[in-house]
Amino acid sequence: MTRKQKAENKAHEAEQSPKKPKSEGGNGHANRKSSEDIVAEFEKVCTAVKDNLSTEQMREILEANGQDSSGSNANVLRKCQDLLFYGPLDKCPACNGNLEFTGIRYSCTGSYSEWASCTYSTKDPPRKQEPIKLPDSILNSPASDLIKKYEDPSRRPRKVLSIPDKPFTGMLMSLMGRLSASHQYWRKEIEKHGGKVANHVIGVTCLIASPAEREQGGSSKLAEAMERGIPVVSEAWLKDSIEKQEPQPLEAYDIVTDLAPDGKGIPWDKMDPSEEALESLSAELKLYGKRGVHKDTKLQERGGKIFEKDGILYNCAFSRCDLGKKLNDYSVMQLISVPESNLNLYYKKGKVGDDPNAEERLEEWENVEAAVKEFVRLFEEVTGNEFEPWEREKKIQKKPLKFYPIDMDDGVDVRHGGLGLHQLGVAATHCKLEPLVANFMKVLCSQEIYKYALMEMGYDPPELPMGMLSDAHLKRCEEVLQKFVETLKSMKDTGPKAKAVWSDFSQRWFTLMHSTRPFIFKDFQELADNAAAALETIRDITVASHFIGDMGGSTLDDPLSERYNKMGCSISPLDKESDDYKMILKYLETTYEPVKVGDVEYKVSVDNIFVVESSACPSVDEIKKLPNKVLLWCGTQSSNLLRHLHRGFLPAICSLPVPGYMFGKAIVCSDAAAEATRYGFTAVDRPEGFLVLAVASLEDEIIEIKSPPEDAKSLEEKKVGVKGLGRKKTDESEHFVWQDDIKVPCGRLVPSDNKDSILEYNEYAVYDPKQVSIRFLVGVKYEEKNAVMEPSEEVFIDLSGCSAVLFMGMGEGRKCG
Numbered sequence: 001m002t003r004k005q006k007a008e009n010k011a012h013e014a015e016q017s018p019k020k021p022k023s024e025g026g027n028g029h030a031n032r033k034s035s036e037d038i039v040a041e042f043e044k045v046c047t048a049v050k051d052n053l054s055t056e057q058m059r060e061i062l063e064a065n066g067q068d069s070s071g072s073n074a075n076v077l078r079k080c081q082d083l084l085f086y087g088p089l090d091k092c093p094a095c096n097g098n099l100e101f102t103g104i105r106y107s108c109t110g111s112y113s114e115w116a117s118c119t120y121s122t123k124d125p126p127r128k129q130e131p132i133k134l135p136d137s138i139l140n141s142p143a144s145d146l147i148k149k150y151e152d153p154s155r156r157p158r159k160v161l162s163i164p165d166k167p168f169t170g171m172l173m174s175l176m177g178r179l180s181a182s183h184q185y186w187r188k189e190i191e192k193h194g195g196k197v198a199n200h201v202i203g204v205t206c207l208i209a210s211p212a213e214r215e216q217g218g219s220s221k222l223a224e225a226m227e228r229g230i231p232v233v234s235e236a237w238l239k240d241s242i243e244k245q246e247p248q249p250l251e252a253y254d255i256v257t258d259l260a261p262d263g264k265g266i267p268w269d270k271m272d273p274s275e276e277a278l279e280s281l282s283a284e285l286k287l288y289g290k291r292g293v294h295k296d297t298k299l300q301e302r303g304g305k306i307f308e309k310d311g312i313l314y315n316c317a318f319s320r321c322d323l324g325k326k327l328n329d330y331s332v333m334q335l336i337s338v339p340e341s342n343l344n345l346y347y348k349k350g351k352v353g354d355d356p357n358a359e360e361r362l363e364e365w366e367n368v369e370a371a372v373k374e375f376v377r378l379f380e381e382v383t384g385n386e387f388e389p390w391e392r393e394k395k396i397q398k399k400p401l402k403f404y405p406i407d408m409d410d411g412v413d414v415r416h417g418g419l420g421l422h423q424l425g426v427a428a429t430h431c432k433l434e435p436l437v438a439n440f441m442k443v444l445c446s447q448e449i450y451k452y453a454l455m456e457m458g459y460d461p462p463e464l465p466m467g468m469l470s471d472a473h474l475k476r477c478e479e480v481l482q483k484f485v486e487t488l489k490s491m492k493d494t495g496p497k498a499k500a501v502w503s504d505f506s507q508r509w510f511t512l513m514h515s516t517r518p519f520i521f522k523d524f525q526e527l528a529d530n531a532a533a534a535l536e537t538i539r540d541i542t543v544a545s546h547f548i549g550d551m552g553g554s555t556l557d558d559p560l561s562e563r564y565n566k567m568g569c570s571i572s573p574l575d576k577e578s579d580d581y582k583m584i585l586k587y588l589e590t591t592y593e594p595v596k597v598g599d600v601e602y603k604v605s606v607d608n609i610f611v612v613e614s615s616a617c618p619s620v621d622e623i624k625k626l627p628n629k630v631l632l633w634c635g636t637q638s639s640n641l642l643r644h645l646h647r648g649f650l651p652a653i654c655s656l657p658v659p660g661y662m663f664g665k666a667i668v669c670s671d672a673a674a675e676a677t678r679y680g681f682t683a684v685d686r687p688e689g690f691l692v693l694a695v696a697s698l699e700d701e702i703i704e705i706k707s708p709p710e711d712a713k714s715l716e717e718k719k720v721g722v723k724g725l726g727r728k729k730t731d732e733s734e735h736f737v738w739q740d741d742i743k744v745p746c747g748r749l750v751p752s753d754n755k756d757s758i759l760e761y762n763e764y765a766v767y768d769p770k771q772v773s774i775r776f777l778v779g780v781k782y783e784e785k786n787a788v789m790e791p792s793e794e795v796f797i798d799l800s801g802c803s804a805v806l807f808m809g810m811g812e813g814r815k816c817g
Contacts, residue, residue, distance in 0.1 A: 330352065
């Protein structure tokens with residue numbers, strides 16, 4: 001864990017914990033007792049309760065004090081010991097639900113809404129300031145005098161947070177083979193931290209072994225553990241659990257998964273992010289759209305098709321994200337008709353990346369009506385709603401802990417329909433377009449740029465077609481986001497109540513937009529990067545999916561030319577000797593600053609420049625009739641580019657007080673190429689990207705701002721030009737005019753007078769898409785600065801460790817890596 005993460009965790013706990021009374025004796029405790037004395041007293045009470053009270057008596061005590069008495073005997077014991085020494089737990093400060101002691105932390109069992117369970121968790125919970133209620137059966141117990149000592153709330157000590165909890169409480173482990181420390185050492189450490197060690201593997205939580213054991217074939221103990229399905233983990237699990245004072249996920253330390261015949265896969269959210277990226281990029285999409293037969297059924301090989309009746313396609317996908325209950329599941333249901341065979345009902349439910357543990361069944365049904373009836377019953381079981389109102393009218397009410405439909409559109413997700421790696425070269429070779437344009441179309445129609453974009457954001461589950469969502473579903477996501485933004489503007493709550501609002505939205509969001517790595521949003525920048533920008537990108541990828549269709553067939557028929565003609569956009573290479581080419585090179589070189597990733601700086605070089613005339617945008621001649629025209633840079637990832645060319649720019653999806661969204665629903669450009677080039681990387685192993693040069697009319701009136709406006713709606717309504725003043729500006733003495741009256745703010749980047757601005761470079765906002773025209777596409781290559789390379793050597797940039805925020809024009813922000 002990094003220092004920053006530790007600091008954030010401490011701050012988070014401090015905000016959630018009630019304020020402690022001032023210490024009276026300088027030792028941090030109101031009753032002047034030392035931490036060691038309190039721990040000793042607690043252990044004495046624990047022993048007395050364990051030795052003298054039955055489980056039934058403990059349940060009586062819990063119920064008498066309004067506490068949950070369910071759970072195993074061990075859980076009941078821990079809850080009762082905690083209550084009798086520290087006092088009964090009060091209600092959750094976030095949702096007013098019940099708190100529950102889990103042995104390490106106190107977690108809430110309540111919920112914020114039908115979408116979200118409460119995620120409140122703390123080590124120092126609120127307690128009821130009232131006497132403990134003791135049933136009559138306890139009063140004659142040998143432990144009654146000791147228990148009564150803490151009955152009065154004024155005599156109760158506070159929980160000692162400085163004394164670490166025991167992460168292995170209730171766990172039984174077994175050790176095997178040569179470890180970095182002796183078995184005797186680890187036995188003492190495990191017992192010291194609450195666990196026990198057994199010589200056998202029967203009933204143990206896990207087997208600790210060295211990775212070398214698997215290479216040597218292991219022992220009978222290893223074989224027995226694998227046969228019994230007992231996790232076999234590395235020694236690092238012990239070290240990390242002790243260091244973090246919480247048991248870490250066993251799956252992430254597994255050392256024998258690939259050896260087990262029916263070994264459990266490691267869910268993607270438990271993997272190292274770099275390993276997950278490789279898994280997801282290489283994973284094949286299993287469901288590509290409303291008519292797609294799930295790959296795991298293998299029925300598509302027999303000509304299987306989704307069953308259709310009365311205009312309804314019997315194919316549904318679902319998502320459920322409940323972080324309070326630690327749920328992040330998907331589900332798929334299909335009725336599949338196969339030529340000369342019965343109707344097949346397919347059902348699958350699981351967690352992304354954990355196929356071996358997924359619930360899955362494929363059943364043949366002779367009676368069509370019975371199969372349809374069973375499908376409808378399953379839908380109601382999974383969602384708590386009726387099937388037909390959903391399919392025909394998209395009416396549905398989210399039910400607690402139930403799945404919510406991911407509304408697929410009738411088409412082919414580009415991750416399935418786009419050109420695969422083996423098709424790219426052949427497609428370009430047989431294309432009748434000018435070679436440079438053919439190569440450009442090859443990029444736009446490839447699967448890889450869209451796979452990478454979704455992987456980078458964590459929205460790439462192979463079980464769900466996130467690149468083929470319906471307009472209704474995307475609109476629903478936009479409405480949820482907009483409503484949350486409005487809630488934040490009027491919210492006055494702080495502390496746990498405010499965190500509850502963020503947590504509730506996060507769980508709603510990741511149910512609607514299924515992610516491999518859901519989390520709780522904490523601030524506006526995360527909301528911009530992982531919700532607003534993600535929704536814009538998925539919207540654009542869905543457009544690309546519909547446009548590209550299925551290119552999985554022969555590439556000899558020139559599918560690239562066909563898509564080019566369909567795009568409604570003229571693209572032609574700009575002559576490298578022309579004045580315009582030289583002007584653009586100067587504009588790029590003058591307003592560019594190297595992208596810095598860690599200690600490495602990256603420069604850009606221009607590969608090609610294309611002249612663009614898109615029917616989706618006003619022509620340059622039309623723009624020239626408008627006032628105050630400027631040639632500006634617009635950044636875009638390759639995955640968004642096809643939508644821009646085919647349908648034109650769209651304004652940002654919402655207003656947030658961060659760069660790219662602070663202007664509200666506007667198209668955002670910059671006079672600095674440095675701003676646009678920050679996020680033009682296509683993929684970790686592909687250094688090429690594109691920048692857009694657009695002509696924008698800023699109207700007669702230009703409003704200058706250097707901080708987010710209180711209300712961007714007034715700017716949206718006025719549709720005036722807005723200039724966001726950055727900490728750096730282009731030298732105005734070097735600006736010039738192009739094509740008679742189009743201003744080119746080309747000049748060296750110099751410090752401005754706006755040192756406190758949240759913007760590094762100037763940004764320009766235009767509210768009417770009819771005032772912006774895409775004019776040039778600049779193909780660039782990112783290269784490590786000062787690197788010495790052979791002329792034929794290609795540059796590969798690995799950004800997996802980058803955590804810098806990358807701004808995108810048109811409101812599309814990103815976080816790299």
